[in-house]
Amino acid sequence: MLKRTILLLVIALPLSAKPPDLIVVISVDQFRYEYLTRFAPYLSDGGFNRAIKHGANFTRALYPYAVTYTGPGHAAIGTGHVPARSGIVANTWLDRTTATPVYCAEDKRVVGGYSPLNLDSDSLGDRLQEKVAGSKVIGVALKDRAAILMAGRKATTAYWFDPKMPGFTSSSYYHANRTMLNAFNPSVPAVLTQHHEWTQSTFIPTTDLARLTHDPVSLRKYKTRHGNLGVEFPHPITNIDELTFTPFGNDLVIAFAERIIDDEHLGTDDAAPDLLFVGLSSQDYLGHAYGPDSLEVADSVMRTDRQLEEFFNWLDQKFSGRYTVAITADHGVQSIPEVARDLGRDAGRVDFQNPKKNATFADLAPDRRQLEKLAAKNLRLKVTDKTPVTDALVSYFEEPALYLNWPRLAAAHLDSDRVKRALRDAAKQIRGIRTAFTSSDLIAVDPNSSDIETAMRLSFRADRSGDVLVTLKPGYIWKYSNGDNGTTHGQAVDDDQHVPLLLFGRGIAEGTWSDEVAPTFLAKTIGALVGVYAGGTETRVLPCVKP
Template sequence: MKYIATIVLAVFFIMPVSSQEDRPKLVVGIVVDQMRYDYLTRFYSKYGDGGFKRMMREGFNCKNNHFNYVPTYTGPGHASIFTGTTPKYHGVIGNHWYDKEAKGMVYCAGDNTVLPIGTNSDMERMSPHRMQTTTFADENRLFTQMRGKSIGISIKDRGAVLPAGHSANAAYWFRGKDEGNFVSSSYYFKQFPKWVDDFNASKIAQSYLKEWHTLYDISTYVESGPDSNEFEGGFNGKETATFPYNLKKLAKKNEGFDILKATPFGNSIVADFAIKAIQAEALGKDDITDVLTVSFSSTDYVGHNFGVNSKEIEDTYIRLDKDLERFFKVLDGEVGKGEYTVFLTADHGAIDVPAYLQSNKIPAGYLDNNARKALFQKFLIDTYGTADIVENISNNQIFLNRDMIKALDLDLEDIQDAIVNEQIRYPHITKAYTATTMGTVNFTDGIEALLQKGYHQKRSGDVILVNDPAYINYSKTGSTHGSGLNYDTHVPLLFFGKGIKKGQTYKKTEITDIAPTISALLGISFPNFAIGQPLEFVLENE
């Protein structure tokens, strides 16, 4: 017994303890919207030494990092990164989803109980109330008795609101249209801090309505396809999706300041605002850890518009690298080298434009949802006498009208099974599963396990559909995302700064590992439904 006690005592004393001095003064969580992992390697030669390369050189590069659920959308992605869990538990099952109780679509950050701040538009009534679990920023607030600050910043509201957490001091996002300002909601405060009013009054957004040309000679952009091709969308008012773009001239036909969202300058103004927040809020200026979340969303808008293989996406990442470099220099000066910790990842990847893949003989294509809908309605009427037993079809899920099923004295599980057997016959549906299957079978690998981690029993549908690889419901120009395939799940994961080792790994890591890793670094409680594990090989004091 004495021998065992000695061992226990020895283990206790050699275990690292996260002290005040060990913790970074500031944690910065960076999300690059729609960033595929191969953007790190494909554009590597074009990056400078102070942005992405600095993170890889001075920090730790997890090269085989994946999302571990479906669907791979922006709202679920941001929620999962910062909560350490998946839609199955945090409840953000899409950007929008069908609410079975309200009988209508809801938005992941929408909240009609709050008021917009900084704008008169009712479109900006946002809060994190639909996210059901805590983030590591929430846990840091609780750990520090609410003295550690938590602020979220993005072009997109959901990219600011969800990462910052429920107890955040503030979340700010960009309203375009005819305003060009950062806005927020009364969930956080009744009026802006003076520095936010001053930033908006500076009219910095106007300065970015300028000509967008490639940063370097376009002939050197050999990592992307031809500038003129048939796979890109472009802007209203310009016949071709080719450089240069006169943004000031095009703004009127493209929702005013909204045009900035689909250019590299949307990222630049986010970096400007984040730098101002660090300075004005004195983030990282004392020994109580603060959290800043920054989501660069313009990469997503550019990808949707121009596609994965465009020169526009290449130039956007080259310019983002420059913005990261100046952002890190401010952190060095304001917080101090070695006093802050940064991680960088993405909320999802993206598919190459299927039309482009087809042109290179790679299996891909577009879904004919109208034809699919007609087949399905005929089946419902022929089988049940009505199509109204289906209440909604969205996000590759079918929601049944349970009241009608009960009134018709039908069996819910029988209908689910019949729909699966019907849908699997349709072109380009590769798999279909019932809610009963998702709730009763424990899948451990494959697409089934990803679907299950994305399935929320109360919020998700009665039948889940999976399309063929590289088949999408989208325009024939530009890229999109949402699947469980590698082009959507494989995203960067870089750590650097205080408490982080230098190194790299091809060991598989998952997006839900990030929040537990940061929590372990800070010595705080994990988010309350985190399922990920700390990446011990990343931390200096593992």
Template sequence: MKQFKILFIAILFIPIISSAQKKKPATSQNISTPARPKLVVGIVVDQMRWDYLYRYANRYGTGGFNRLLREGFTCENTQIPYVPTVTAAGHSGIYTGSVPAIHGIAGNDFIIQKTGKSMYCTEDSTVQTVGSTSTAGEMSPRNLLASTITDELKLATNFKSKVIGIALKDRGGILPAGHAADAAYWFDDKTGNWITSTFYMKELPIWVNTFNSQKFAEKYLKQDWNTLYPLDTYLQSTADNTPYEGKMKGETAPVFPHFTSKFLNGSYGAIRNTPYGNSISLDFAKETIANEQMGKHDQTDFLALSLSSTDYVGHQYGVNAVETEDTYLRLDKDLADFLSYLDLTVGKGEYTVFLSADHGAAHNRQFLMDHNIPAGLWGGGTILKDLNALLQKQFNQPKLILSFNNYQVNFNNKLIKEKNLDIDAIKKACVDYLQDQDGVAYAIDMENAAVSPIPDALKTRIINGYNRERSGEIQILLKPGYFQGIAETGTTHGTWNPYDTHIPLVFMGWGIKQGSLNRPTSMADIAPTLAALLHIQEPSGNIGLPIEEVLKK
């Protein structure tokens, strides 16, 4: 009987012991680091309109854009949530998950409102060029006021992740790589070399010098530029020679072949205006991955790659030129080769890639007008002169407006303060004048933007784009089809319209579903989506939301 009681008591305690074992505190032996890809590659195609994914789709191969769409997840309605839509703001927006009002990159160039000083987005007089005797390397990310997703990856891994930015344009390499990057490289027209600044290092790595010594830019330009396929197969483009296209320097007409070998006259800058600028960028990206062993470390690495030549070609030739179609057909082949390279070196399914754009582009205004579609040029230069003359009569001071840069009225605030002028009266005079000008839809005093009688979508964009210290105090919104300038050829961007704000966004690889999405998403959603994928904190100025549909559970 006594033995039975002991056995009964022991049985009663079994669940308690078992429960205690289950509640044992976790130790380092039973906690694992969140699963992450070996490498993240961000690809920003400068000036890529969303419709370029499909406009030439029947001519793309299977391994480039079509592979991304087939194997990846495409967000079909991704919009830029601010104005002005320009390169520096776009790259900053993608990688910070934020807008100019917060991250501070209010344009490619902007005016420090307090002093009236013009500032280039990445200029930094405290650093020197590395890799050239030119001044092209006097750049850094110091003007960027928020952290990037690349910065957050460095912070999350105690700076063990390797982060590198690459672009022909300094701003396209520097801003995405962030403040804590191991390196950012950009192209030097003077030497044809990839260079950097002392912000990152004192001298170029040996492998970069070796790459530069092979003179790839010269080799590409000596090939000249002819169409990839027979000219008569470019059915999505206008004729080869139209009045809508700009000519290369020294050419008599904007037609194929373009004899780029003639432009090797002490500068390699002509490569920017050809598809070869994208090719050399991807060549250098592959060399970077190999020599920096990206994707081979214990922690996730990040390559921020921007392809700039699409922007230069678009500006010169426009949306509908054979040159633009050929550039995208060539880029498709280069992307296919690059993705295959990642498959072989990092491993298929072991890396995550996303492709997006910093902005789109408008159709050439004369092209639209010739097809009875509303469009026009807004002569900002002439209007600025006339408006300053009007203000001088009213307020007895010259040049009260410094510029219309970024479609904003940038006042001479230093002079206005010194002369104790009535800024409210000056702004009202400007708004009244501008709203009477052809092509202007609205002129908005930014202090009253929230209560202005304009559509909410436009109101949000101009508020998001207004940085009090770096933006003009009046935002000019043009009518659809209008943009600022004097050029009759090519195209530009910078406005609120869908042709400038609707951008591609495709994810593919590790942690990514296959599929598509048509609900509205934002450029600002890219960084928090990556943060969710990597299980790291969002950037410090982030206002976007993760696109949950993209991610595998």
């Protein structure tokens, strides 16, 4: 009945409400919702507050699935589907046939190497292209996977940033505007000249910063050093790659987004609405390095807010009342564990990193070695520190998935389901691990599933996901580097799942909604504005759409 009601609403909308000429969907990579509340007094009137105070603010927008990574998040924004449906189950997974990792946006068939080849569900942009002749759908971001997966399989084009060029680029999958690229990219080095140093802004008074952040000098060694940037203000910027790890990377994306709007004549045909996806990836780069409690993230939130204000002012001048904006994020982030512990919280790093091919069990990361030994004990297999990793039960780990060593199982005549259960049960005994599921657990239908099992099932697809999937306790992250530094995301916890969902502009009612919704609802909501049906059956049109 709900699906029928939504469908009738979508069909009726074009008759009662004029669609926007341009829809801009902005994903601020790695942006917690709580940033909007923590830093609320210091936000400008025209940035995030443009939607919070004069648009629609959904205060409880949470991703319903467990794998809160960049690839799955941007696919969810663009398609309205969870990873189990979109096929983007992680940033990277293992191809069991070739035993090689597959990057979510890779495509070895095309010049440029990237496309939506691995995206297995239709997107909002696809539906718009199918129904409305002349509509354009374009994605732009620093990250290829952000631009590509939001824009969808039938996008007009997608652009991403290559710091080695330096400049924006695309692939032969698309009909990229090479004239525009050749005109814009020579201006990129000038941004480095303008921003040769990242200094702390004065948007937040120093006395308030001490209360809003937790960034003692003694803990800065747990931040990640990228290039010459260092771990405290001021940060010298010596090349374009380093610049993308600062808020000034947003300037590149927004400037190019404006150039796209101008050169592609977006929003100029009132019979064919255009759709532009914009991914602001720098927040993720610097968030991984410095953590959400840092002075750097506080400054980045302030600067991003002002950058958005300038962008919205520019849109006002061009489209006065004829456009709609949606703002969300692909995921949040957890605190640097050492910072969290200093604040009195339980936190840590779980290390399942893959060993070198010629390694022994003695070379395994402690947590990975414990996993193997506990599982072997359950299976009554004898292993020692001298056992080669070629005899391990797990051949490959990619957050959050363990892939079985099938040649080892075959040689030892081991039952695969029994091995999966042994690894699952072993994982549950390791410090920081919340729970684990075998692929068989997730394939089975269980009407009494726990919330975490449901979230993991929404993240799972048998041909791509691992044989055992592991999720961590709040405060714990997967270790992804040699040292104890930086932080990450990817868990079914509020810090990773709870993100902004803001809309304003044509067709959007003002208000604040506290009911739990999901960013996956965005595709169906924007679809309702332009008269197309998009998104998964489990999603719905947000109540901010004007009748």
